[in-house]
Amino acid sequence: MVRRSGRRPGNQDTRTSILEAARASFAEKGYDKASIRAIAGDAGVDPALVHHYFGTKEKLFLAVMNAPINPGELIPQALEGPREHAGERLIRLAIGVWDSPAGTAALAVFRSALSNEWTARLLREFVVTQILRRAVGEIIEDQAEAPMRTALVATQVAGTMVARYVLKIEPLASADVDTIAAAVGPNIQRFLTEPMPEVFKQS
Amino acid sequence: MVRRSGRRPGNQDTRTSILEAARASFAEKGYDKASIRAIAGDAGVDPALVHHYFGTKEKLFLAVMNAPINPGELIPQALEGPREHAGERLIRLAIGVWDSPAGTAALAVFRSALSNEWTARLLREFVVTQILRRAVGEIIEDQAEAPMRTALVATQVAGTMVARYVLKIEPLASADVDTIAAAVGPNIQRFLTEPMPEVFKQS
Missing domain, CATH: 1.10.10.60 (Homeodomain-like)
Known part of the structure; x- marks a missing residue:
């Protein structure tokens, strides 16, 4: 070298x-x-x-973490802009990164978090608590709902990654980003901004 | 012994x-x-x-696979019954299994699939293609949509498992099953039965 x-x-x-x-x-x-x-x-x-x-x-x-990208810059950028399409922008960002040359390294960090307690803790604390939750907080009204809405957004983003890139479930694994954004975006949007009285009545 | x-x-x-x-x-x-x-x-x-x-x-x-449960019996049972609550029943089943004593072994199989190519292939072929897709086929109208709807359901179920049990993202990790069913059930329901013209226009 x-x-x-x-x-x-x-x-x-x-x-x-x-x-x-x-x-x-x-x-x-x-x-x-x-x-x-x-x-x-x-x-x-x-x-x-x-x-x-x-x-x-x-x-x-x-x-x-050998992170190939800086989620602290990318995630807030994706959540800026019209509030009603934030869910779609977020999944487009995620797919864009994972389909890019940096995706292999991102997949390695993610796989490591799935099998290693400390990587899981750091991914949780850093990506979810530090970055995603703060960005979610910017676009929602009731800040008390931010932690749960963030966790729910994380379920759909992480699940899309697992199904597409790890388990390679077709036809999702080969679908283009527009199809995935149309399928998954509205579900992330519900987690972000739609009222969920049965979820938040206890809080 | x-x-x-x-x-x-x-x-x-x-x-x-x-x-x-x-x-x-x-x-x-x-x-x-x-x-x-x-x-x-x-x-x-x-x-x-x-x-x-x-x-x-x-x-x-x-x-x-050292599987602690038989998804071939449980998943079709969960999807039987009123069609409009199938999504909620499916996530209740998943949480029920993972919170049970069998959950540790289920988590082990799942973690293995996340780090091991052949376990991933078998989980995909067996749980997704054989069992989940057949059960989804029973409750949807257009069978051509079954593979993608099944893959999308898998994103939300796998993502909930990853966020709750692997990454342990709070408050989801400590939430009770009713809260999770209220949060995640309607999103799975959309993947199962709601029209998604932008997703299926290409097919």
């Missing part, structure tokens, strides 16, 4: 040390409680160096 | 040989093309002995 110019072996070792410390810290404490300061301490470097290499905690996390 | 009376070691060996031959045959040929006759041949026993120990091919398959 050709080493990129300007990156010395020492830097690569530092990056690796930081990533290892971050992986251990996220696994032990979860996304919320892990801190750049503590990760830097574990790696034996200055926190400024962690910021220099990775930027924010979010980006450090994405590097640890 | 105490051996049950009436089951001699020799019988146990024969059972094991049949299960091993069946596992290999299902993995190589898929559910449809595997035959009791060929499996018996591979195990070096008479086909009648396979029937004696395991009954039908379906039951042999369930034994190979």
